[in-house]
Amino acid sequence: MLTRRAKSTSLLLILVAGALGVLSSTQTWLIVARADGGEVLDVAGNAALPVLAPLSLTALALGAALALVGPVMRRIIAGIAVVVGGLLLVLTARVLLLQPLDAVGPALTKVTGLAGDAALKGLVDGITVTAWPWVALASWLLLLAGGALALFTAGRWRSGGRRYRTTPVPHEGPVDAVESWDELSRGTDPTR
Template structure:
């Protein structure tokens, strides 16, 4: 059961990591190739990268990678907040990519203006001859779906996830996730009966008397020896001989 729970946790984190990675990779690739006619009636090609078409995609993907690390060590309560954030991030990535796919010209307007010097939506549409959409926007959509699904799985299997590593727990916390106070209280409640409590009254008194005699006898001998040594010194004798 513990192995299965760990497998669920690792698969969820892997889905979140892969989804964020796909979004980040897609942002660096070409999304659209646009054929335009410049003012001299010469056809030209304008390429639009994902970072230019969907500027928020890079930041959202980086947030997903950071979320993966935080979710791996989070406790149950904080894990719910992070999982909801993951669902929101995934939905935002999907929305960013689909919005660009819905109107490529609007997303590429800045790149076309930079290449031709022509501004204005109406003017730009007259310049565009054809638009080719690459497959990278769909990779971004897939990445956003994986991030959102990973967030949902983290909530569904909230209780099945194993707790964080003991490295991130209190030094005196129990292995089952209990606090230090609860652990110490449990140890006090389970403390076994001591040997003194287990012994009958007569045997305990006899043992204590024997220990008392053993402690007093050396003390008496040491006191007598010291008196004798002092008397010898008083007579001028060397007690060390």
């Protein structure tokens, strides 16, 4: 029972983290007040952190794959989930806490046509952080927790049923139609 709960909990944490990451990538993360008197600029999550959407989709794919693979691949996929979660946690914390110019630079360049740190630094009067980077940061903690839980419990998860097995299962008694087709698929003659 505890193993089944660990499996469902880890899968849920990873999938929720990925979904929240995808959602937050489309929302406003930073609001830039401009020193040149221009309009306030809203910077979305995918502009502030370009790897946000692809790595969030990666988390969703990892959660789906984790539900389908065997014990060895579960550990590998769970380890990848931990690495992705840690990377996203560091990158999001950097944008959230340091508010670097490179997070708003591309959006400013698109609006003003100016490029380079020196030119853009003079344009920024202040940067306000919205709640969405905090949501993303919390989701990366969920991703780390789900990946770590899967990493430590994946060896005890139940495997798929009979239809997912690749090794033949010895059977006693008469062979039914399904087993005959399965044996033909594996290249053995069921009539012997």
